[in-house]
Amino acid sequence: MSLGELGQIFVxxxxxxxxxxxxxxxxxxxxxxxxxxxxxxxxFIVLGAYITFFLHELLHVDPFLSIPLAMLVLFTLGWGIQxxxxxxxxxxxxxxxxxxxFGLELLxxxxxxxxxxxxxxxxxxxxxxxxxxxxxVRIPYIRLGALGVSLVLVAGLAWYLKSTRTGRAIRATxxxxxxxxxxxxxxxxxxxSTFAIGAGMAGAAGSLLSMIVPFDxxxxxxxxxxxxxxxxxxxxxxxxxxxxxxxIYAFVDVFVGARLPSLSRAVTFAILVILxxxxxxxxxxxxx
Amino acid sequence: MxxxxxxLGTLVALALLLALxxxxxxxxxxxxxxxxxxxxxxxxxxxxxGYTGYAAFGNxxxxxxxxxxxxxxxxxxxxVPFFPSLxxxxxxxxxxxxxxGLPILRLKGHYFxxxxxxxxxxxxxxxxxxxxxxxxxxxxxxxIRSDGEFFYYTALGFxxxxxxxxxxxxxxxxxxxxxxxxxxxxxxxxxxxxxTLFKVAAYAISAVFAAVAGGITAYQNVHxxxxxxxxxxxxxxxxxxTIIGGVGTVxxxxxxxxxxxxxxxxxxxxxxxxxxxxxxxxxxxFIVFLPRGLMTVIGRRRKSGERPFKxxxxxxxxxxxxxx
Numbered sequence: 362m363s364l365g366e367l368g369q370i371f372v373x374x375x376x377x378x379x380x381x382x383x384x385x386x387x388x389x390x391x392x393x394x395x396x397x398x399x400x401x402x403x404x405f406i407v408l409g410a411y412i413t414f415f416l417h418e419l420l421h422v423d424p425f426l427s428i429p430l431a432m433l434v435l436f437t438l439g440w441g442i443q444x445x446x447x448x449x450x451x452x453x454x455x456x457x458x459x460x461x462x463f464g465l466e467l468l469x470x471x472x473x474x475x476x477x478x479x480x481x482x483x484x485x486x487x488x489x490x491x492x493x494x495x496x497x498v499r500i501p502y503i504r505l506g507a508l509g510v511s512l513v514l515v516a517g518l519a520w521y522l523k524s525t526r527t528g529r530a531i532r533a534t535x536x537x538x539x540x541x542x543x544x545x546x547x548x549x550x551x552x553x554s555t556f557a558i559g560a561g562m563a564g565a566a567g568s569l570l571s572m573i574v575p576f577d578x579x580x581x582x583x584x585x586x587x588x589x590x591x592x593x594x595x596x597x598x599x600x601x602x603x604x605x606x607x608x609i610y611a612f613v614d615v616f617v618g619a620r621l622p623s624l625s626r627a628v629t630f631a632i633l634v635i636l637x638x639x640x641x642x643x644x645x646x647x648x649x
Numbered sequence: 650m651x652x653x654x655x656x657l658g659t660l661v662a663l664a665l666l667l668a669l670x671x672x673x674x675x676x677x678x679x680x681x682x683x684x685x686x687x688x689x690x691x692x693x694x695x696x697x698x699g700y701t702g703y704a705a706f707g708n709x710x711x712x713x714x715x716x717x718x719x720x721x722x723x724x725x726x727x728x729v730p731f732f733p734s735l736x737x738x739x740x741x742x743x744x745x746x747x748x749x750g751l752p753i754l755r756l757k758g759h760y761f762x763x764x765x766x767x768x769x770x771x772x773x774x775x776x777x778x779x780x781x782x783x784x785x786x787x788x789x790x791x792x793i794r795s796d797g798e799f800f801y802y803t804a805l806g807f808x809x810x811x812x813x814x815x816x817x818x819x820x821x822x823x824x825x826x827x828x829x830x831x832x833x834x835x836x837x838x839x840x841x842x843x844x845t846l847f848k849v850a851a852y853a854i855s856a857v858f859a860a861v862a863g864g865i866t867a868y869q870n871v872h873x874x875x876x877x878x879x880x881x882x883x884x885x886x887x888x889x890x891t892i893i894g895g896v897g898t899v900x901x902x903x904x905x906x907x908x909x910x911x912x913x914x915x916x917x918x919x920x921x922x923x924x925x926x927x928x929x930x931x932x933x934x935f936i937v938f939l940p941r942g943l944m945t946v947i948g949r950r951r952k953s954g955e956r957p958f959k960x961x962x963x964x965x966x967x968x969x970x971x972x973x
Contacts (some may be wrong), residue, residue, distance in 0.1 A: 392759070419956065450972055455704060461933060462814070466929075467925045467926070471925035472926055634771075637763075638755065638756070
C-alpha cells in the first residue's frame with residue numbers, strides 16, 4: 362500500500378465518519394434518553410432520502426436545500442409515532458419497544474416499496490462526481506459538503522442540549538425520570554421532542570446519503586445496524602461519544618473494506634461483539 | 650377442574666392434528682407443517698426469551714446450523730440417514746450455543762439482543778463465503794423426499810416432545826432458576842443460582858429446537874442457501890409467535906404459531922404486496938394491547954381470584970405501560 366493510497370483511505374474514512382456521525386446521532390439520543398433502541402431509525406433515514414429524491418426529481422430542488430424540509434417532515438412523523446404508539450408501551454419490558462419499532466420499520470419499508478417500487482435510486486446533480494485533488498488524494502465536493510452539514514448539525518444538537526431549556530429538560534429526563542418529573546418537566550412532551558429530534562436527524566442523514574450512495578427501500582436495516590455499532594463503540598451519554606464512535610467505525614470499515622471486502626460485515630461485527638464483551642460501556646463511555 | 654379442561658382441550662387438539670393428513674390436500678398440509686416448524690422454533694425461543702428473559706435476536710443462526718449440518722451429512726461421501734444427521738445438527742448447534750453463550754450471555758438488555766443479531770449476521774456471511782463446504786450463495790441440494798406426511802408427522806412429534814420438555818422445564822430446578830434470573834438476576838445469584846450455567850443451558854436448549862426445525866425444513870425444501878436459511882425474518886417470526894401466544898407459558902408458543910400462520914397465510918392470499926405492512930400492524934397491535942399474549946385472555950386462573958378477561962382490559966394493558 363503506497364503512501365498516496367493510504368492518504369486516500371484516510372481521507373475517505375474522515376469523510377465517511379462525518380456522515381456516519383449524523384446517521385447515529387438521532388439513534389444515540391433516543392437510546393440514551395428514552396432507553397429505546399429504535400429499529401425504525403433506518404426506515405426514517407430512507408424516508409429522508411426519498412423526500413430529497415422526489416423534490417429533486419419533480420421540482421428540481423437542490424438536494425442540499427431540501428435537507429430542512431426532510432428534517433421537518435421526519436420531525437413531525439417522529440412526534441406522531443412517539444405520541445401515538447411508543448409512549449403507550451414505554452414502561453413495558455425492553456422486548457416490547459424493540460419489537461414495536463421493528464414492526465414500524467417493517468410497515469414503513471413495505472409501504473415505501475409499495476408506493477415507490479424497489480428500484481435503486483440516486484440523486485444526480487451537475488456537481489455530482491466533481492471534486493478537487495490535494496496531492497494524490499481526491500476529495501469530491503458532495504462528500505465534503507455532507508461532512509460540513511453533518512458537523513453543523515452535530516454541533517447544533519450539542520449546543521441545543523447544553524444551552525436551551527428544552528435541551529436541559531431532555532438531558533434531565535435521561536438522567537433521572539422521576540427527579541425530572543418532580544422538578545416540573547413534562548416527561549411525555551420531552552420524550553416526544555426527543556424522538557422527533559432523533560427522527561429529524563435521521564431525515565437529514567437520509568438526504569445527504571441520497572446524494573452519495575444509490576439507495577432503495579431496504580437500505581434502512583444496514584444503517585440501523587451501523588448506528589447501533591457506533592453507539593456501542595462510542596458509548597451513550599453525549600454527542601462527542603457519537604463522533605468518536607463514528608470515527609472508529611469509519612476507520613475500521615474503510616480499512617477492512619480495502620483489505621477483505623467480502624468479509625467486511627462479519628469482521629466489523631466480530632470486532633463489535635468482542636468489544637461489547639470487554640467494555641460493555643463503549644470505548645469512550647464511563648463505566649457504570 | 651380448570652386444569653382438567655385444559656388437558657382435555659390439548660388432547661382434543663392433538664387428536665385433530667394427528668388425524669389431519671387424512672382430511673386435507675397435500676398443499677394445505679404444507680401450511681400445517683410450516684405452522685408446526687414455526688411452533689418448534691418458538692418453543693425453543695421461549696426458553697431463553699420467555700423463561701429466562703433474554704431478548705435473543707439471533708436464533709436463526711442455529712436454524713441455519715441445523716439445516717446445513719443435516720444437509721451436508723446426508724450428502725456427499727457420508728450419506729448419513731436423516732435422523733442421525735438431524736441429531737448431529739442439534740448437537741453442533743448446542744455446542745456453538747454454549748461457546749457463544751458463555752461470553753455474550755454476560756451482556757444485558759439491548760447489548761445482548763444486538764450481539765446475538767451480530768452473531769447471526771456473521772454466520773450468514775460465513776455460510777456465504779465458505780465455498781469449499783457450503784458452496785457459497787448457490788447453496789446445497791439434499792436428496793429429494795416428496796412425502797408430505799413424513800415431514801408433517803416428524804414436525805408434530807417434535808412439537809409434542811417440545812411441549813413435554815417445556816412442561817418439565819417449567820417445573821424443574823433449572824426452570825425456576827431461569828425465571829428467577831428473569832425477575833432479578835442479582836437476587837437469583839445471591840440465592841445461590843448458578844446464573845451462568847442456567848442461562849447457557851436455556852440458550853443451548855433453545856438452539857437445539859431451532860436446529861431441529863432447521864434440519865427438517867432443509868430436508869423438506871431440498872435446496873439450502875444462506876439467503877433462505879439465515880433470514881432474520883425467522884428469528885422475528887419465532888419471537889412474534891411466542892409473544893402472540895404468551896411468553897413463558899407451555900402452550901403459548903404453539904398457540905401463537907397457529908395464530909401467526911393463520912394470519913400470515915390468510916394475508917398472503919389477500920394482499921401479497923402489503924403482507925409485511927399487515928404483519929407490522931399485527932405486531933404493533935399485540936405489543937400495544939396484549940403485551941403478554943393470548944394466554945392472558947384464555948388462561949386466567951380462577952384460584953388466584955382473577956376475573957375473566959374483558960375487552961376493557963385491552964385498554965388497561967395500555968394504561969399500565971404508558972408515560973404521561
